[in-house]
Amino acid sequence: METIRKLIRKQSLEKLYNNLAANRKVYAPVIAADKKAEYKYNPGFADVTFDHIRSTLSVKNIVFPKVENLFFYENSKTESTITDIDLDKIPEVVLWGAHPCDNAAFDTLRSIFCWDTKDEFFSRRLEKLTVIGLGCHSSDEYCFCTSVGLSPSSSRGSDILLTKLQTGDYQAEILTAKGNEIVSSFPDLFEPLTDEKVDITEVKQKFSHKQVTEKLAGAFEHEFWIANSLRCIGCGACAYVCPTCACFDIQDETKGKNGKRYRSWDSCGFGLFTLHTSGHNPRHVQSQRWRQRIMHKFSYMPDRNESLGCVGCGRCSSGCPVDMNIAEQLEALQNI
Amino acid sequence: MAENIYKPYLMKIGSIVEETPDVRTFRLIFKNPEDAEKFSFKAGQFGEYSVFGEGESTFCIASSPTRKEYIECTFRKAGRVTNALANLEVGDTVGFRGPYGNTFPIEQWEGKNLLYIAGGIALPPMRCVIWNTIDLRHKYKDITIVYGARTVGDLVYKQELKEWSERPDIKMITTVDPGGQTPDWKGETGFVPMVLEKAAPSSENCIAILCGPPVMIKFTMPVLKKLGFQDKDIYTTLENRMKCGFGKCGRCNVGKVFVCKDGPVFSYEQILSLPEEY
Numbered sequence: 001m002e003t004i005r006k007l008i009r010k011q012s013l014e015k016l017y018n019n020l021a022a023n024r025k026v027y028a029p030v031i032a033a034d035k036k037a038e039y040k041y042n043p044g045f046a047d048v049t050f051d052h053i054r055s056t057l058s059v060k061n062i063v064f065p066k067v068e069n070l071f072f073y074e075n076s077k078t079e080s081t082i083t084d085i086d087l088d089k090i091p092e093v094v095l096w097g098a099h100p101c102d103n104a105a106f107d108t109l110r111s112i113f114c115w116d117t118k119d120e121f122f123s124r125r126l127e128k129l130t131v132i133g134l135g136c137h138s139s140d141e142y143c144f145c146t147s148v149g150l151s152p153s154s155s156r157g158s159d160i161l162l163t164k165l166q167t168g169d170y171q172a173e174i175l176t177a178k179g180n181e182i183v184s185s186f187p188d189l190f191e192p193l194t195d196e197k198v199d200i201t202e203v204k205q206k207f208s209h210k211q212v213t214e215k216l217a218g219a220f221e222h223e224f225w226i227a228n229s230l231r232c233i234g235c236g237a238c239a240y241v242c243p244t245c246a247c248f249d250i251q252d253e254t255k256g257k258n259g260k261r262y263r264s265w266d267s268c269g270f271g272l273f274t275l276h277t278s279g280h281n282p283r284h285v286q287s288q289r290w291r292q293r294i295m296h297k298f299s300y301m302p303d304r305n306e307s308l309g310c311v312g313c314g315r316c317s318s319g320c321p322v323d324m325n326i327a328e329q330l331e332a333l334q335n336i
Numbered sequence: 337m338a339e340n341i342y343k344p345y346l347m348k349i350g351s352i353v354e355e356t357p358d359v360r361t362f363r364l365i366f367k368n369p370e371d372a373e374k375f376s377f378k379a380g381q382f383g384e385y386s387v388f389g390e391g392e393s394t395f396c397i398a399s400s401p402t403r404k405e406y407i408e409c410t411f412r413k414a415g416r417v418t419n420a421l422a423n424l425e426v427g428d429t430v431g432f433r434g435p436y437g438n439t440f441p442i443e444q445w446e447g448k449n450l451l452y453i454a455g456g457i458a459l460p461p462m463r464c465v466i467w468n469t470i471d472l473r474h475k476y477k478d479i480t481i482v483y484g485a486r487t488v489g490d491l492v493y494k495q496e497l498k499e500w501s502e503r504p505d506i507k508m509i510t511t512v513d514p515g516g517q518t519p520d521w522k523g524e525t526g527f528v529p530m531v532l533e534k535a536a537p538s539s540e541n542c543i544a545i546l547c548g549p550p551v552m553i554k555f556t557m558p559v560l561k562k563l564g565f566q567d568k569d570i571y572t573t574l575e576n577r578m579k580c581g582f583g584k585c586g587r588c589n590v591g592k593v594f595v596c597k598d599g600p601v602f603s604y605e606q607i608l609s610l611p612e613e614y
Contacts, residue, residue, distance in 0.1 A: 069343065078425075078427050079427045082346065116597065117583070117585065119584065121342075128449065248586070249585070250342070250391070250585070259388060261386075274587050274588075276575070276576075298592070
């Protein structure tokens, strides 16, 4: 649909939020005790932050939970029976106030979960999700959305994108039918937009992702990987905070006769990730695992999934315990 | 109800063959006849086999797609799941998801000679395509099978090795490593590459299918090249750790190639274009 721009007053935002939160799950950012932002379901509007730069974890858990049951089983001596998960019970969720990088990541995840074989666990959750995004009026040194084809005002993945105006009110871009449905439900809260200036931060471009992708095609054996991953401790934090990392493990958990098979977030940074039963490991040292991470996001995914595997949120760098900075590395890689 | 791509078929163990002390072959029968009706696969494809409570393990379907009533799998007791599988008995339930992956291009091989070379526990991934081409025997010219294991006790499918060696339309060469023979061993004694070199099958109009441990592949390739085989006429299968089987969980890739989707069957020409990540 064609994008419609409207005005929503600061005081109307609270009404919109409260109306939405009254009868559905709204996932919104609040400032946690450690002063960092985190998302919670249906916090009071007074606690919802409009000023955070990035939450510690991304919001991908809405569509790709940390741990997700795939089915339940029951074992007797010789028989096993399976009970399915009722995907019709997946609730509608409104994601409120998430930034353009996080919202763009839903498309990236779709390119993984729905290429070739469609994953119903993921796609049903995505169908039930409505995104009211928030353009960024602040950023920091870790942000690099503009290096990966996005910007602080990108609307990809949002159904409605709110952007702060210099007056303190908000511009609402209505981007999809889902977004329009919300606006139509609360017509009194939206007013015609007169020409008002938006308050959007600037994020400096650090590298060209196209150039990185081109460079990676011939860089598999380059010494770059060893030199730049010597300090990596393989903790996997980068994957756990990443909005687009989708690698997972599948495990069983049994109690007595009953149990469940579930999938859980995993990381290509772990040595066990690719370890064969024989003891052989195709990626037996950390530099090979670091290479996999970069190659997957910036070379394999553009090639196989027609999608870049990074949205430039900067979480992997800000959260890395040994200060490995992906944007700095890619800037360097561009010039090897 | 939407399709749950992670949900396995429930299979009943119809029979168990103890191939060697630590290798078993299961014949698996679909518990739900409708599943059996809908199920089909092609030679080279694999599946995820599970013991509920222990997890899933990846291996090929070792029976031929021309045998429709069941599937078979052969596995070595090695890790948690395969050890749990080995403890099961006839009549017990296992889970099976599949078929996944690509297939041996047997239609392209019609009218050609076929040379199968396998070592040890690598005969199972090849057994499916061997039986498939034997069941369509008229479509292929000479079929030669070279199979070796460390010792006589490590040879799998002993009944079939006998059957194949007795057939006039198959040339069967069986060998064990030096020191692995028993007093009544009638086959060859020597490593697979040497035995192959001695047998010297012609590469003329011939496809070679090679599966075995890395060291066997390493020494067999030069022999095949010496015999005149082109890289594009040599096929093998790759194995990497897998979880999902359909290109999502992120661990089996070799460069940008997914073993689970683009493989497990690769021509040697393709293998040479891949980074060494397997």
